[in-house]
Amino acid sequence: MRGEGLEMSTPARPIKRSVSTNHDMSTLERGFSRSSGYADNEAPLERGLGARPTLERETQNLARADCKTQELLVNMKKSALPVQNICGIEKQKCGKEALVKLLRWHFGHSEFRGKQLEAIEAVLSGRDCFCLMPTGGGKSMCYQIPALAKTGIVLVVCPLIALMENQVMALKAKGIAAEYLSSTQTSQVRNKIHEDLESGKPSLRLLYVTPELIATPGFMSKLTKIHARGLLILIAIDEAHCISTWGHDFRPSYRKLSSLRNRLPNIPILALTATAVPKVQTDVIESLCLHDPLVLKSSFNRPNIYYEVRYKDLLDDPYADLANLLKSCGDVCAIVYCLERTTCDDVAGHLSKNGISCAAYHAGLNNKLRSSVLDDWISSKKQVVVATVAFGNSGALTAVEFGIDRKDVRIVCHFNIPKSMEAFYQESGRAGRDQLPSRSLLYCGMDDCKKMQFILGASKSKKEQSSSSQDGSSKKSLADFNQMVEYCQESGCRRKKILGSFGEQVPASLCKKSCDACKHPNLVAKYLEELRTTCAFRHKNQSSRIYISSSSNMNNEEQLSEFWNRDEASGSEEDISDSDDAIDVVRSLVRSSLPSKPRLNEKIELLQREEENYYWNKIPEKQNNKLDKNAISETLRETSKQRLSNALKQTQQRLSNLPIDLETSVSFLENECYKKYGKTGKSFYCSQVASTVRWLSTTNSTELINRLRSSTSSIAENTSVDENSSSTSLALLDQSLIETSNEKIHGSVRSETSSIALQSNSHDISLPPIPSFSEFVNSRKAQDKQLLMSEKKSLNGVHKNLVKKMRLQ
Ligand SMILES: Nc1ncnc2c1ncn2[C@@H]1O[C@H](COP(=O)(O)OP(=O)(O)OP(=O)(O)O)[C@@H](O)[C@H]1O
Numbered sequence: 001m002r003g004e005g006l007e008m009s010t011p012a013r014p015i016k017r018s019v020s021t022n023h024d025m026s027t028l029e030r031g032f033s034r035s036s037g038y039a040d041n042e043a044p045l046e047r048g049l050g051a052r053p054t055l056e057r058e059t060q061n062l063a064r065a066d067c068k069t070q071e072l073l074v075n076m077k078k079s080a081l082p083v084q085n086i087c088g089i090e091k092q093k094c095g096k097e098a099l100v101k102l103l104r105w106h107f108g109h110s111e112f113r114g115k116q117l118e119a120i121e122a123v124l125s126g127r128d129c130f131c132l133m134p135t136g137g138g139k140s141m142c143y144q145i146p147a148l149a150k151t152g153i154v155l156v157v158c159p160l161i162a163l164m165e166n167q168v169m170a171l172k173a174k175g176i177a178a179e180y181l182s183s184t185q186t187s188q189v190r191n192k193i194h195e196d197l198e199s200g201k202p203s204l205r206l207l208y209v210t211p212e213l214i215a216t217p218g219f220m221s222k223l224t225k226i227h228a229r230g231l232l233i234l235i236a237i238d239e240a241h242c243i244s245t246w247g248h249d250f251r252p253s254y255r256k257l258s259s260l261r262n263r264l265p266n267i268p269i270l271a272l273t274a275t276a277v278p279k280v281q282t283d284v285i286e287s288l289c290l291h292d293p294l295v296l297k298s299s300f301n302r303p304n305i306y307y308e309v310r311y312k313d314l315l316d317d318p319y320a321d322l323a324n325l326l327k328s329c330g331d332v333c334a335i336v337y338c339l340e341r342t343t344c345d346d347v348a349g350h351l352s353k354n355g356i357s358c359a360a361y362h363a364g365l366n367n368k369l370r371s372s373v374l375d376d377w378i379s380s381k382k383q384v385v386v387a388t389v390a391f392g393n394s395g396a397l398t399a400v401e402f403g404i405d406r407k408d409v410r411i412v413c414h415f416n417i418p419k420s421m422e423a424f425y426q427e428s429g430r431a432g433r434d435q436l437p438s439r440s441l442l443y444c445g446m447d448d449c450k451k452m453q454f455i456l457g458a459s460k461s462k463k464e465q466s467s468s469s470q471d472g473s474s475k476k477s478l479a480d481f482n483q484m485v486e487y488c489q490e491s492g493c494r495r496k497k498i499l500g501s502f503g504e505q506v507p508a509s510l511c512k513k514s515c516d517a518c519k520h521p522n523l524v525a526k527y528l529e530e531l532r533t534t535c536a537f538r539h540k541n542q543s544s545r546i547y548i549s550s551s552s553n554m555n556n557e558e559q560l561s562e563f564w565n566r567d568e569a570s571g572s573e574e575d576i577s578d579s580d581d582a583i584d585v586v587r588s589l590v591r592s593s594l595p596s597k598p599r600l601n602e603k604i605e606l607l608q609r610e611e612e613n614y615y616w617n618k619i620p621e622k623q624n625n626k627l628d629k630n631a632i633s634e635t636l637r638e639t640s641k642q643r644l645s646n647a648l649k650q651t652q653q654r655l656s657n658l659p660i661d662l663e664t665s666v667s668f669l670e671n672e673c674y675k676k677y678g679k680t681g682k683s684f685y686c687s688q689v690a691s692t693v694r695w696l697s698t699t700n701s702t703e704l705i706n707r708l709r710s711s712t713s714s715i716a717e718n719t720s721v722d723e724n725s726s727s728t729s730l731a732l733l734d735q736s737l738i739e740t741s742n743e744k745i746h747g748s749v750r751s752e753t754s755s756i757a758l759q760s761n762s763h764d765i766s767l768p769p770i771p772s773f774s775e776f777v778n779s780r781k782a783q784d785k786q787l788l789m790s791e792k793k794s795l796n797g798v799h800k801n802l803v804k805k806m807r808l809q
């Protein structure tokens with residue numbers, strides 16, 4: 001009878017198996033010995049060893065199990081939904097055995113990991129809990145199991161919509177009733193969820209929400225009702241470090257969560273994070289008003305990750321180095337993080353050229369393209385995704401947010417130095433969530449360092465003058481970044497440095513040669529020495545050199561915020577205020593919109609001044625040998641053309657195979673870059689190429705045609721070719737716009753590749769509509785002024801209305 005019951009109860013959900021990885025350890029780092037943090041209690045089933053409890057074994061187990069467990073399993077049989085009280089009597093404590101059964105049954109893991117069980121038992125007994133577990137440690141299980149073990153709903157606060165989507169999808173696939181509420185859903189879906197919540201017997205077990213939604217008056221009143229009916233069993237705050245201004249990903253909306261304790265009393269709160277230094281830990285506990293919480297801290301150590309740093313300044317070509325490394329590792333899944341979109345495009349272009357299946361992913365791409373990149377990466381059609389830092393971390397809530405749930409990421413590469421150790425830990429922690437050997441590789445470049453230090457330092461000195469309240473946080477940003485620089489540029493075990501930054505003191509022997517500094521200490525020492533020499537040389541010769549990506553790199557607010565990664569998305573219809581006080585509302589509106597802009601402008605002005613200095617310092621007599629290195633070689637020009645050609649092909653495809661002559665257009669676009677920055681040097685030229693690549697990824701047919709129109713006419717003039725052929729091209733181009741004809745434009749003109757020839761002709765070529773830095777700044781100032789005026793107007797309106805409302809009350 002019981003056997004039958006189980007037979008019927010075999011869930012239709014897919015059974016989780018470990019993702020097969022077609023790499024072996026040697027391809028990642030020969031000789032790097034794995035010492036798993038979870039090896040002892042790791043589920044054998046997760047390793048694909050076929051040890052998942054079979055129905056037969058489960059039946060035998062059941063026969064041995066006590067009465068309570070039998071009841072539990074029978075309930076699970078019926079359980080898809082509605083909510084069952086699987087722990088028997090409501091108040092009864094769920095025993096360990098029952099919880100393990102749930103884990104095995106629903107998730108296919110044989111045992112709890114680390115401190116999972118302690119956390120689960122604590123919250124089930126009604127106690128608050130602060131849970132610090134490493135990335136990929138299995139924090140989600142700490143609230144997912146309680147949702148299955150008790151009648152009622154677990155509310156999960158999550159910083160990213162995509163992360164919620166991911167988890168909900170995975171839970172649903174296991175037959176567990178989970179939903180998320182966000183502005184991205186249709187009102188139909190939202191209404192259905194609300195109906196369920198308001199019904200006498202909601203079927204939901206887990207409800208994921210954003211921090212913005214949770215305190216909106218409407219939603220809060222729904223929560224209060226559910227709470228009053230005794231249906232709320234737990235509040236889980238994922239990525240809880242976002243509540244702390246000391247955390248690396250402070251989210252103002254998280255601060256609103258401090259009101260939860262009072263509004264929903266007697267409900268245990270579970271705060272979860274992987275990245276919290278001691279100060280942040282205390283801050284989280286205090287901010288969430290946790291009462292006598294059980295504080296569970298696991299080691300931050302990720303023993304399956306091999307840490308390594310490479311020095312861009314000592315490499316001939318960092319792009320080629322990365323491409324070679326990825327190729328040598330075989331067809332493994334990887335993420336490359338960059339600080340800016342242009343770098344993303346650049347890196348992706350290089351890797352593709354080297355035959356690596358990869359794609360860029362950033363806010364500059366349209367939604368369709370972004371989701372297709374993600375789909376391709378998740379389904380292994382693409383091996384590498386090259387993304388801005390907003391990808392997959394809980395940082396800036398931008399349109400590119402994405403919860404990465406691939407366990408088999410083998411390599412995480414930072415092509416630029418991350419902003420802080422916490423960010424680095426979180427991002428590199430995306431590697432090896434399946435606990436298999438994986439690799440973190442960081443490319444450290446002096447220019448990247450200077451650029452970041454300049455930005456952070458500049459904002460610090462301004463803050464010091466104004467002695468604003470943000471002073472501390474900007475100082476901290478610089479200190480955080482410098483800690484990352486030390487990680488790269490000082491000798492000693494990398495793992496020890498990471499753990500030390502989280503207050504965990506460990507002997508270097510813990511590393512077991514699983515970082516480059518422990519494995520190849522002499523080599524690393526040699527590199528560092530070479531780096532110091534190079535640094536000293538450059539310091540002597542180019543003390544004021546600052547790299548600015550390019551004038552058109554920073555063409556909108558979204559991009560700037562992505563670069564500095566500090567701004568939080570605002571203006572959401574679900575933005576909340578935890579106070580109904582009218583003045584507070586006005587204040588928060590003023591705070592959220594006004595101060596950030598002058599800060600941005602300050603930075604831009606400083607960069608502009610540096611750009612001017614840079615030009616001044618580049619007068620010929622001041623040029624030295626080192627600057628010759630900055631000359632643009634023919635090879636570089638050819639490479640750039642190739643990159644532009646790839647980008648243009650993609651654009652062509654995107655624009656329904658717009659008929660253009662590829663070669664002529666590429667030559668023209670490359671000439672534009674060369675014309676603009678040929679004399680200035682390699683860095684600016686490269687940036688301009690990257691900027692054009694980026695422009696191509698978003699431009700529309702009209703813009704492209706307009707830009708290329710000047711190509712056909714100007715090149716025709718300059719090179720004195722047959723006028724007819726040029727005008728024919730132009731005519732075809734226009735016609736193509738009207739008729740969407742498939743005719744090709746046969747531009748008979750080829751641009752000169754010789755730089756000498758180009759220089760002699762360049763004065764005739766019309767410049768592209770890419771604004772200079774000054775133009776960009778001036779246009780921004782005008783925009784900002786306009787914005788400020790309209791904000792003032794609307795704030796006045798809001799204020800007047802509120803004052804009126806208050807008077808009426
Ligand atoms: N007890 C367990 N045994 C084996 N695998 C587990 C166990 N608990 C969780 N896992 C697996 O570990 C992986 C990581 O889990 P999860 O996403 O919850 O980690 P996390 O701690 O939230 O990580 P992050 O900080 O990156 O968000 C998941 O694939 C999950 O299925």
Ligand SMILES: [Mg+2]
Nearest residue numbers: 136139140238
């Ligand atoms: Mg998580």
